[in-house]
Amino acid sequence: MDWKLWEPLIEFARKRSLWIVSFCTGCGGIEMPPLMTSRYDLERFGMMPNPAPRMADLFLITGYVTPKTLKRIIITYEMQPDPKYVIAHGSCTINGGIYWDAYNAIKRLDAYIPVDVYIAGCMPRPESVMEGINKMMEMIENGTADSWKRYKENYEWYKKNQDELFGEGWREREAKRWIPWIMDDLKRVEKEREKND
Amino acid sequence: MFEVALKALFLLLYATFVGFIFMGIIRKVSARIHRRVGPPLYQPILDTIKLLSKKSNITHGLIYDFGIIYALGATILALFFIPIGSVSILRAYGDLILITFLLEIPMLGIMFAAMSSGNPWAGLGAQRALLTLLAIQVPLGFAIVALAEFYGTFSTYQIVMAQQVSGWSITHVSLLLAAIAYDIVLQAMFGKEPFDIMIAPGEISLGPMVEFGGKHMGILQIQHAIALFAETLFFSNIFLGGAVVTIFASPVLNTIASLGILLIKQIAVLMVAIFIGNIFPRFTIDQAAKFYWKWPTIIAALGAVLASL
Numbered sequence A: 001m002d003w004k005l006w007e008p009l010i011e012f013a014r015k016r017s018l019w020i021v022s023f024c025t026g027c028g029g030i031e032m033p034p035l036m037t038s039r040y041d042l043e044r045f046g047m048m049p050n051p052a053p054r055m056a057d058l059f060l061i062t063g064y065v066t067p068k069t070l071k072r073i074i075i076t077y078e079m080q081p082d083p084k085y086v087i088a089h090g091s092c093t094i095n096g097g098i099y100w101d102a103y104n105a106i107k108r109l110d111a112y113i114p115v116d117v118y119i120a121g122c123m124p125r126p127e128s129v130m131e132g133i134n135k136m137m138e139m140i141e142n143g144t145a146d147s148w149k150r151y152k153e154n155y156e157w158y159k160k161n162q163d164e165l166f167g168e169g170w171r172e173r174e175a176k177r178w179i180p181w182i183m184d185d186l187k188r189v190e191k192e193r194e195k196n197d
Numbered sequence B: 001m002f003e004v005a006l007k008a009l010f011l012l013l014y015a016t017f018v019g020f021i022f023m024g025i026i027r028k029v030s031a032r033i034h035r036r037v038g039p040p041l042y043q044p045i046l047d048t049i050k051l052l053s054k055k056s057n058i059t060h061g062l063i064y065d066f067g068i069i070y071a072l073g074a075t076i077l078a079l080f081f082i083p084i085g086s087v088s089i090l091r092a093y094g095d096l097i098l099i100t101f102l103l104e105i106p107m108l109g110i111m112f113a114a115m116s117s118g119n120p121w122a123g124l125g126a127q128r129a130l131l132t133l134l135a136i137q138v139p140l141g142f143a144i145v146a147l148a149e150f151y152g153t154f155s156t157y158q159i160v161m162a163q164q165v166s167g168w169s170i171t172h173v174s175l176l177l178a179a180i181a182y183d184i185v186l187q188a189m190f191g192k193e194p195f196d197i198m199i200a201p202g203e204i205s206l207g208p209m210v211e212f213g214g215k216h217m218g219i220l221q222i223q224h225a226i227a228l229f230a231e232t233l234f235f236s237n238i239f240l241g242g243a244v245v246t247i248f249a250s251p252v253l254n255t256i257a258s259l260g261i262l263l264i265k266q267i268a269v270l271m272v273a274i275f276i277g278n279i280f281p282r283f284t285i286d287q288a289a290k291f292y293w294k295w296p297t298i299i300a301a302l303g304a305v306l307a308s309l
């Protein structure tokens, strides 16, 4: 079957049913509920907030990103299936915003995950977020929204930046971080039980 | 043989299309209740096309793929047993118990797939879904018993024919009680609000659906559309009189008329579910189990007793 023929329909469907993964970071998270509710109803364009990353297409990074959050953002981003798009929202994602001299905020989000559309403002009004989403839809239509391709092609570069920030093997370290703490807790509980017996 | 296959294909396409429109109606009406504009009616079709056209896909093994197909297959089989005016294929075997059983099987398929994904949220959602499934059996069983007692048959088609003579089921007091109990159960079968504990968006991520993405979710959307069609159709067949139109001379006109009448009845059933779903918050799982074993059970049992008098 020749899928080329169906490409316009598929592009239209991709454009008109962007599901957002509800990952609200920073202050911009407060700007998300107004977008979804009755005043600026984003469901008109078929967008839906979605708690599961596996179903989502659009990732809205809504504000400053700390290294701790960035780990989660990268993992969530990598969990999404492939045509996936990122909108970075607020000045903090562009150059650090008012946190330009903070030791604990990421200055350039673009160095860690690829971004399609930036929305400036601190914080942007819902209208400007809608403008950004409009731009996103245009880019999907004419095929310039290719951040997921860039992430695949330039993975070495992104990985180098991530490793520079967190140190090599951060995924395993992050996963194992709680084990000693849980073991200590278990030991403490056991000791208390022995004392009581 | 060829004719039956053609009929089956027609039925499948019709059910899928109308099911998608029903899903659109749910989203549109909910949006209007919230004073929003809401998505266009064909939105679920676009969602499904998008999900099926994803370029990368994850799988967690054979059961993960099989569970989805199993759910879809069971839903299609359930659809074929329910009489749709005069088009249905297997209606001679359309037993009440068989159809209620087949309408619950898809949930098991989704549970298989969810459990095999190994996600803790999916496991939690599966447990909740199975408990809900267990809880709705009691009122559902009593409602079926009331119907069978009243009409003296288990065949859905004969029940539809009997209603042509003696009026709709809900005009009889005993069956009205059964219908009320069944409608409360329907809320859980649709996965609508007071009893959407198994999916619980926001509370436990998406429950069993949390690991499904791309093509798996696309197939589940199609399954959900057909299930929505089949469940509303079953309700309007057994309680709202179904539709067997014989006033026109040509069989095609008769078929179209009966499909239209059924469609109106199905939308009425759907509307009740949407209105209830939009104004009630979610129950916790223990409240839901207690609720189902109390009020709907009492109502349906009363109906069954009245029907057998």
Ligand code: SF4
Residues within 6 Å of the ligand: A026, A027, A028, A062, A063, A064, A089, A090, A091, A092, A093, A097, A098, A121, A122, A123
């Ligand atoms: S850009 Fe402004 S509103 Fe947005 S996260 Fe940064 S400080 Fe907060």
